[in-house]
Amino acid sequence: MTKRLRNVLKLSTFLSLWIVLIRGTLCAWGTPVQSAEGYLYLVSEVCDDGFQIIEARSSGELACLRYFQGNQKNYTDATLSCSSFGAYLASVRTTEKLQVVKNLVTDSNAWIGLDDMVTEGLFVWSIDGGTLTDQQLVDNFADMEPNDENGFEDCVEFTVKFQSLNDNSCYRLADYICEKKTLALEN
Numbered sequence: 001m002t003k004r005l006r007n008v009l010k011l012s013t014f015l016s017l018w019i020v021l022i023r024g025t026l027c028a029w030g031t032p033v034q035s036a037e038g039y040l041y042l043v044s045e046v047c048d049d050g051f052q053i054i055e056a057r058s059s060g061e062l063a064c065l066r067y068f069q070g071n072q073k074n075y076t077d078a079t080l081s082c083s084s085f086g087a088y089l090a091s092v093r094t095t096e097k098l099q100v101v102k103n104l105v106t107d108s109n110a111w112i113g114l115d116d117m118v119t120e121g122l123f124v125w126s127i128d129g130g131t132l133t134d135q136q137l138v139d140n141f142a143d144m145e146p147n148d149e150n151g152f153e154d155c156v157e158f159t160v161k162f163q164s165l166n167d168n169s170c171y172r173l174a175d176y177i178c179e180k181k182t183l184a185l186e187n
C-alpha cells in the first residue's frame with residue numbers, strides 16, 4: 001500500500017467516525033451505530049425516573065424535568081415529592097424555560113421552586129439557593145406580581161391563566177414540576 005493511499009484511508013476512517021458520532025448524537029441517543037471500528041453506543045437515559053430532558057438553546061442549559069399532574073400538593077409537600085426523586089422544584093429563570101413550562105402545564109397551576117418564605121421579598125431558587133434577579137422577575141412574572149397579597153403569598157407557581165409566574169399561598173394545593181441534573185453520558 002502506498003503512503004498516499006494509507007493517508008487517504010486514515011483520513012476517511014477519521015471522517016466517517018466523526019460523521020457517525022455526530023449523527024448518533026443528533027438523532028439516535030441509545031441506538032448502537034456501526035462504524036469501521038465496531039459499534040458505538042450512545043446512552044439514551046440522560047434523565048431517569050420518568051424525567052424528560054430539555055435544552056434552552058440560548059443559554060445552553062440542560063435539565064431534566066418532570067411534571068406531576070393530578071396529585072396536587074402544597075408547596076412543602078411538592079418539595080418533598082421532588083426530593084424523593086433526588087430533585088428540586090424546577091427553576092424558571094429564562095423566557096425559554098418559561099416556554100417549556102407553558103408547553104408542559106396546560107390545565108392547572110403548578111408550583112415551581114422559588115419562594116420568599118425566609119425573608120419577605122427575597123425570592124430564592126430552590127435548586128441552588130440563588131436569588132431572583134430583576135431581569136428574571138420582569139421576564140417571567142405576570143404584571144404586578146409578585147404582590148404578596150394579604151401578606152400571605154410566599155411561594156411561586158406557574159399560572160395557566162396568565163401564562164407566567166405568580167406568588168401565591170404556600171398552603172394551596174397545586175400540580176408541580178420537579179427538576180434534576182442530567183446524568184453523565186457514557187459510551
Ligand SMILES: [Ca+2]
Nearest residue numbers: 116148153154
Ligand atoms: Ca411574600
Ligand SMILES: [Ca+2]
Nearest residue numbers: 147148166167
Ligand atoms: Ca400574587
